[in-house]
Amino acid sequence: MISKGNYFVIFILLFMVFFMFMFAGVSSHVLSDASENIRAEDKAEVSYEDREVFSAEQKKRAAILSSDGETAAAKLLEEWCIYNKYSYQLYTSWVPEEEIDTYDLLLFSDYKLTAEDSDILYSYANLGKTMIFTKLPDYSAIVADPQFAAFFGIKAGVEEEMEADGIKIFSDFMLSKERVYKEGDYFGEEDDTRIDVPYYSLASGYEVYAVGILDNQKELGIEDKELPPLLWKTTTEKSFVFAVNSDVFNGVPLLGILTGFMAQEGDVFLYPIVNAQTISVLNYPYFSGENDETMQKLYSRSSEAVARDLLWSGIVQILKNYGSSYSFFASPKLDYAAQDKDRADYLSFYLREISKLPGDMGLSFDHVSDTGLAKVQEDNEQFLEENLPEYGLTALYAADFKPEEIAGNADYEHLRDIRLIMSGYEEGDSLIDFLDDGVLSVKFNQDGYQHETMDDLRMICVENALGMCNMEVDIGRVFYPESDEDEWNNLSLEWSKGDTYFKDFSKLDMVSVYEMEKRIRRFMALDYIYEREEKGITVRMKNFEEEAYFVLCTYNNSVESAENADVEKLSDTAWLIRALAPEVRIYLTEENVLEKPKNNKTVPSNPQ
Template sequence: MVSKRNFFSIVIMMGILLFLFQFSLLMKDSENEYNKNDKLAQSGEDSASAWEADEVDLTGTVEAGSRYVIYIGSENEELKDTVSQWCLYTKNGMAEYAQVADCPELPEVLPQMIVLESGSYQTAEDIAKIRQMAEKGAGIVFSEVEQSVLAESEELAKLLGIEHIVAEETQISGIKIFEEFFLGGEVTYQAQNEQEAEENQDLNLNVPWYIPGSGTKVYMVGLMQGTDVKNENLPALIWRNAVGKGKVFAVCGNYLDSNTGIGILDGILTETQEYTIYPVVNAQNLSVVNFPGFASENNEVMEQMYSRTQVGVYRDILWPGLVAVSDQNNLKLTCFVMPQFNYLDGIEPDSNELIFYLKQFKEVGAEAGFSLEYIKGVSLADKIKRDGEFFASQNSTYRYGAAFVNEAKITGVLSLLSRPLLSDVTSIVCEYTEKRPVLSYCGESVVLQMATNDAVSHTYTEDLRMRSLQSALAYCNIMLDMQKISWPQTEADSWQVMYDKFSSNLNTYWKGFSGFSATTVSESDVRVRNFLNMDYRQERNGDMVSMHISGEPGYFILRTHGEEIADTSGAEWTKLEDNAWLIKAEKEDVTIELKKQELYYYLPE
């Protein structure tokens, strides 16, 4: 039995604990500056100071230290766009010629790379000229190697290092990319069952069957499940042949005709040089689009599926799940809020929801962006006006630095950025498309940060693109569109299904890139601008690599062959994997000392 004295002691202690608990919550709430977007920082960089390549004239004098690429071809616009964008990101000039015969003799300062369209070499004289370029030390890239051309030119087959042409076309079961071509390690794309094939297999499995000979190195091969073909006889898809002082690369298929080609070109460049250093963004974004909504517009369906109102589903189910997954994967959330979906149903947004989520975002280190999507009822201009009036009525002073919009509407949105609600927008996010560059200025002072992956879909092609862009840019923007959750059409649109897919994808496919920084969209905005605007020059003397940066210091990736960093000056570094480092330049002049990797020998006891 508890005595009165002990009873009163327990009551007093419980009262004190309750007071302390409530007091701490009140203090936490009072100190939450939820109306301030501390992720937003005006960098001062805009398109007027964006890096542009100097004109490259091979008939004149090419200065020592110049970086440039030669593109030869006039038919494949997709390939040309890829090479041009890669040159912009790596700060290379580009000289263009329609045919090999049009290209003048290479100057003493060799190009970083020569990229050839499949139709740019027509004669034996063209092949002989390409061989001379390679023997001088140039790196040559043959895109979309055609069997029909090879069959007519034995010299071309020798130049590419092809020992045997087995078939003009054969069907493979998947592909394998060997380690150190992309960052993230070796990867195999081959379905093990019908479900995996249905969900993930979207690669072209009909390829020519070339077998390279001795002296070549293969980076990507086709796999042939259920056959006894030896590994060395598998169809080669990307390989290189050593010719004189240079290297000749062959790419089968149209892998260079999209944004995936950017990382492939970086992988090829790495293989042509003793070391490679190139600028990157270093930003990993998780963009949650059309979440949260502040109006309970679809309560009947939500009650049937989740036994809650629509705003209740957002608060009690969706938000805790998003926080858990972002924490588990060390990612930061950028949530593109949508006050309401439907502007005709008479249901208005709830101001309490706005305050609740702004406080939640502040507590977990997330950022609020603004979604410009809607279902129906008004024009885009009217939507912005009505949403602006809602925020103003709540005396909300939160500055939205990021906006999401469908790619087709970007031009229209740029004309509305003077509206008060959008006046602070510095970055626009859109779904992935090949119609625009992944990173670019889409307006005078507005950056486009395209989504690189859909969070609930991860096909083989999408994974290949992700690895390529991570290797080339140290950048990803994973997009999770929540509109289907609010307005489901099938059972596949339920939160449980979507949560299982996107949490599994993040846990599985992004682990190899944990060395890059987690950012919100406004945080990565500053890094993207520095990346687009900066220039650099670098040279090596002995073991010392010296680099001078013009513009704001940023991030670089250093890739080597059997060397590692001994010391740096003016920079910090993080090892990503064998032969790859992330460099954070802190000053405009950086030096990196390299050394041979130490070898360890283990003797049997």
């Protein structure tokens, strides 16, 4: 028989258990209902403007030769030099030999070359420089002069313009594995792999990194080594000469091609990367009841219910399949001309759920109405003032507005803290740039809903150059569909396919846009030099903060150990280096070396 005292003790214990569970639920709700952006203060302290750099004599120096320094092609070469921390100078005319001798690397942009330039090209080659030609002379000029052709490693012209059915990029040229782009491949559904290229036969002593694919190769009697070369290296006089023989590599892909070339220059090549892959979910969460009639017709739900009940779980599941980048750019409304007031009914739900992931939230300036920037800023300022007065948004999606028009705008209190502006890439843009007041501009280089040949080429090249990929996923298309393709079941299917393209880069980090921003600021502020030594390399850095990332390319060498760094193998010829101090030593061991026979007997060099 249980006494009254024991009943009382049991009651107290049950009450305490009940209270603890209730308190845990409430506290979880309160803590995760994040009315403040906890990532706002997690930022890089180093400054690009105030950085210290090594002297030009200590660094690799590059001369850029371009017919016009204002072209997109010339600016891209400057951008690549900045990312690699090279000291560079732009020239729009030929440079005296004694001056060019002060450079290590010569980058030829859209400089129009003819056979009359042979003498000066050979004089440069005699200096022992690395020479990269991003655009070859005209086919007619090359085949008309054997000496001019020989400079580029060309033995003869085969055909002025041949249609290649696809492209093959060999493994170990970039961080990705071998890429074969042809009709029926798994890079999208479009037949977009055919290219027209000048077809050359190369002289002996070359290395080819990409070729054109011919479906009728066997019928034509062409061996694999005779396929149309697209990227190659040859030796002319005392210099390495690298050539790009297709416009398909123009623009952003050239960043990765240039880095790939440099990795073929010697037995060891080290370069800095950002190491940040992100996915930005745009126009979501969505706080409006706009276009309800269309949503009811398609999904039998209101716009708010579609956003919360239909989209949320699907978005989170796809993001989890990709990795751990949970970055959302909220949209209070999309039609700024409509009278519908933005709603914050589910704001607490979204803040709580995003915090649980854990994720982060920025603001979207996207719109479907013919609305000026001032109206969008005013309405968003009002929404933030009423609903998120203490959140401290620091990241923004510019949509079709120019980032430089938004940066440093002191007229709106809740937009003053913006320090990262994401936007779409247009030709001539820098992937990474600084705007007024130190605001960072970063461009998207992938669309989550499509992955055709050129999308994949752009992705692997940016990954190779920067260890970075920024994917945009526009949820606004669901709320304002233009065709059946914009229905969520179709969009989600296309988006979910994309995680397979990241497998080659699984050793690189998938991060939030806030972490990406911090890493980019450190990357841009960093300066470094490295020295090849008998047992490895020593890396010295300036403006180092907490960590820095590099890719080390080695040939016939492997990493044995490292001081002040973590090392992870990326491929047979590349290693990811995470520097933990301003000075790092990496010890290498040579591979493919014949060991001394165990019986101590040797074979004479000239046996009788």
